[in-house]
Amino acid sequence: MNILVLLKMVPDVIEELEVAPDGKALDTEFLRLIINERDAHALEEALLLKEKHGGQVTVLALDAPEVDDTLFTALAKGADRAVKITALEPGLTTRATASRLAQVLPTVPNLCPADLILTGCQAIDDLDGMLAPLLACELDRPYLGLVSRVEADPAAQKATVLKEYPGGVHGEFEVPTPAVLGIQAAEKPPRYIPVAKVRAVMKSQTIESVPVPPTADAGPPAVEVLQLAKPEATTHAEMLEGSPEEVAAKLGEILAARGVL
Amino acid sequence: MAGNIWVLADHWRGQLSEITYELLVLGRELAAEAGGSLQAILLGHNVKDLAAGLGAADSVLCVDLPELAEPSADVYGQVLAQLFQAKQPQTLLVPLTNALWEVVGVLPAQLQIPFVNFCLDAKMVAGQIRARCLLYGGKMEATVTAPGPVLLGILSGARLADQGRAEKAPAVEEVAVTPPGSSRVRFKQYIEAEAGDVDITQQEVLVSVGRGIQTQDNIALAQELADAFGGAVSGSRPVIDQGWLPLSRQVGKSGASVKPKLYLACGISGAPEHVEGMRNAALIVAVNTDPQAPIFNVAHYGVVADIFEVLPVLTEEIRRRQASRAA
Ligand SMILES: Cc1cc2nc3c(=O)[nH]c(=O)nc-3n(C[C@H](O)[C@H](O)[C@H](O)COP(=O)(O)OP(=O)(O)OC[C@H]3O[C@@H](n4cnc5c(N)ncnc54)[C@H](O)[C@@H]3O)c2cc1C
Numbered sequence: 001m002n003i004l005v006l007l008k009m010v011p012d013v014i015e016e017l018e019v020a021p022d023g024k025a026l027d028t029e030f031l032r033l034i035i036n037e038r039d040a041h042a043l044e045e046a047l048l049l050k051e052k053h054g055g056q057v058t059v060l061a062l063d064a065p066e067v068d069d070t071l072f073t074a075l076a077k078g079a080d081r082a083v084k085i086t087a088l089e090p091g092l093t094t095r096a097t098a099s100r101l102a103q104v105l106p107t108v109p110n111l112c113p114a115d116l117i118l119t120g121c122q123a124i125d126d127l128d129g130m131l132a133p134l135l136a137c138e139l140d141r142p143y144l145g146l147v148s149r150v151e152a153d154p155a156a157q158k159a160t161v162l163k164e165y166p167g168g169v170h171g172e173f174e175v176p177t178p179a180v181l182g183i184q185a186a187e188k189p190p191r192y193i194p195v196a197k198v199r200a201v202m203k204s205q206t207i208e209s210v211p212v213p214p215t216a217d218a219g220p221p222a223v224e225v226l227q228l229a230k231p232e233a234t235t236h237a238e239m240l241e242g243s244p245e246e247v248a249a250k251l252g253e254i255l256a257a258r259g260v261l
Numbered sequence: 262m263a264g265n266i267w268v269l270a271d272h273w274r275g276q277l278s279e280i281t282y283e284l285l286v287l288g289r290e291l292a293a294e295a296g297g298s299l300q301a302i303l304l305g306h307n308v309k310d311l312a313a314g315l316g317a318a319d320s321v322l323c324v325d326l327p328e329l330a331e332p333s334a335d336v337y338g339q340v341l342a343q344l345f346q347a348k349q350p351q352t353l354l355v356p357l358t359n360a361l362w363e364v365v366g367v368l369p370a371q372l373q374i375p376f377v378n379f380c381l382d383a384k385m386v387a388g389q390i391r392a393r394c395l396l397y398g399g400k401m402e403a404t405v406t407a408p409g410p411v412l413l414g415i416l417s418g419a420r421l422a423d424q425g426r427a428e429k430a431p432a433v434e435e436v437a438v439t440p441p442g443s444s445r446v447r448f449k450q451y452i453e454a455e456a457g458d459v460d461i462t463q464q465e466v467l468v469s470v471g472r473g474i475q476t477q478d479n480i481a482l483a484q485e486l487a488d489a490f491g492g493a494v495s496g497s498r499p500v501i502d503q504g505w506l507p508l509s510r511q512v513g514k515s516g517a518s519v520k521p522k523l524y525l526a527c528g529i530s531g532a533p534e535h536v537e538g539m540r541n542a543a544l545i546v547a548v549n550t551d552p553q554a555p556i557f558n559v560a561h562y563g564v565v566a567d568i569f570e571v572l573p574v575l576t577e578e579i580r581r582r583q584a585s586r587a588a
């Protein structure tokens with residue numbers, strides 16, 4: 001079966017995030033971009049499906065700093081093909097991305113129809129729409145999100161899919177393929193790949209670049225960002241300072257006073 | 262009618278969810294600002310009884326059809342698009358819940374209107390929605406605006422649910438729609454959660470570990486502290502994804518909602534999906550090396566420190582206090 005996995009580069013939130021001088025976006029100068037965590041799970045699920053059923057896994061990403069590293073890493077993990085969409089105007093919104101992807105995917109040779117398009121269930125920088133359902137609408141395919149297991153039945157052109165609900169409950173669904181699935185978690189943690197192997201792949205394999213021409217299609221009115229800032233906390237923790245021993249003693253007092261001990 | 266605010270009610274397995282009440286509180290504020298009324302939208306099958314719980318709204322628009330028994334992007338999208346065309350509300354508030362996830366996702370396309378995700382707050386400014394959204398795992402907040410009508414995806418915790426419960430029964434209007442086709446995605450069954458060795462919702466003390474714990478072996482440090490309290494260890498999603506703790510120990514949106522006397526967050530950043538499951542704990546203490554970690558905005562007490570330095574010393578302190586209490 002053929003699987004297309006969409007990978008998005010997002011800021012590494014473990015680093016300190018700074019706002020650009022215009023006060024409306026992140027300062028990109030020192031920004032480190034990494035793969036959106038859920039997308040690594042989407043890739044892992046795709047690789048597990050390929051191991052079971054054969055076929056091809058293609059990873060696709062929009063051009064962004066560090067994106068080549070991410071695509072080569074995906075190839076080193078076992079993806080067969082990596083596609084980079086270039087020549088897009090910067091700062092494309094999720095909605096614009098969905099319609100541009102719907103426009104370009106059918107034009108890339110041997111890409112569509114993929115039996116499954118897997119995305120992460122959510123990206124941490126999403127503001128104006130969720131990509132997977134929007135893309136599913138544009139391509140007129142069924143969609144399910146928050147997926148944590150995919151049992152494919154390629155012969156019957158369907159998949160049995162588990163979706164997460166609160167409290168550890170799962171819903172079982174039957175999804176006809178081709179379909180779009182937003183992956184919450186792969187069945188196994190995403191595999192680790194040594195840097196040396198990624199380096200080797202950089203020498204032996206290539207990334208296909210596919211340019212997308214600009215479009216005049218405006219779509220619905222856009223969401224306008226007025227300001228981006230660190231959250232104005234209505235409450236903030238009272239901070240306890242000192243050596244670990246001093247902090248522990250203070251906490252001990254507080255917990256005793258609160259009747260926790 | 263222009264100016265009306267709609268709240269899409271979330272109900273799952275026969276019960277209205279807490280977030281529905283939270284949205285009704287926010288919706289009431291917006292309706293007052295927009296000079297319209299507040300209407301709850303109730304879709305499902307055999308759900309008329311649930312309408313009684315939506316008294317905080319001026320009225321309930323209800324569509325009750327067998328095809329709507331489980332939320333599905335295909336059929337809910339079709340039905341909501343029909344309602345929307347017919348009644349033209351100013352703003353539609355939708356809860357970002359697991360049950361409605363796909364429905365929320367397709368609505369911007371179905372209705373062809375702007376969507377604003379991760380909203381924690383909204384108000385009307387000069388007749389237009391202005392919303393505050395939590396991005397980047399809770400580390401940044403965007404203030405955004407969009408011309409109406411707008412679809413707002415609301416995070417859990419935007420308002421206090423209790424203020425959205427009302428005794429009075431609302432007026433219920435059953436709306437007839439052109440029957441939607443059947444959903445391509447077919448719901449088959451729910452698979453109940455596997456019972457864990459401990460029920461974290463019943464614990465008085467939870468020592469909760471996040472990605473900062475680094476390895477499965479290090480969880481022993483948290484277990485020792487939990488033992489000193491007579492409590493249990495819980496965790497955030499990455500710890501469960503790695504298989505270091507079972508799913509029954511996960512706190513948050515797709516895990517458990519917990520309300521212990523003490524929730525000690527160790528190496529947890531405080532992403533909205535985690536906070537959703539623990540913000541109602543009586544006392545929250547967070548230990549994190551990053552002074553900017555959003556967890557400090559929900560914790561009562563915070564320590565900027567390495568958990569590997571704090572945990573063992575704190576365990577000793579608690580053991581000493583428990584021993585002297587027992588003596
Ligand atoms: C639909 C959906 C549902 C989700 N459901 C859940 C859910 O139910 N529960 C849940 O938890 N998440 C859930 N998530 C994931 C959530 O968005 C976050 O990714 C997750 O909560 C982050 O976990 P974390 O805080 O442990 O990791 P991180 O965000 O990586 O944070 C780790 C923290 O540890 C700190 N740290 C590192 N080393 C140390 C040290 N030595 N000492 C002290 N501090 C240290 C870092 O500063 C950082 O703040 C969900 C996501 C989605 C999209």
Ligand SMILES: Nc1ncnc2c1ncn2[C@@H]1O[C@H](COP(=O)(O)O)[C@@H](O)[C@H]1O
Nearest residue numbers: 006007008062119120122123126130131
């Ligand atoms: N610009 C993008 N490039 C590639 N994939 C994307 C992009 N935006 C979103 N996606 C995919 O869609 C998922 C959900 O993103 P979002 O809808 O933005 O929350 C991500 O995890 C990716 O898999």
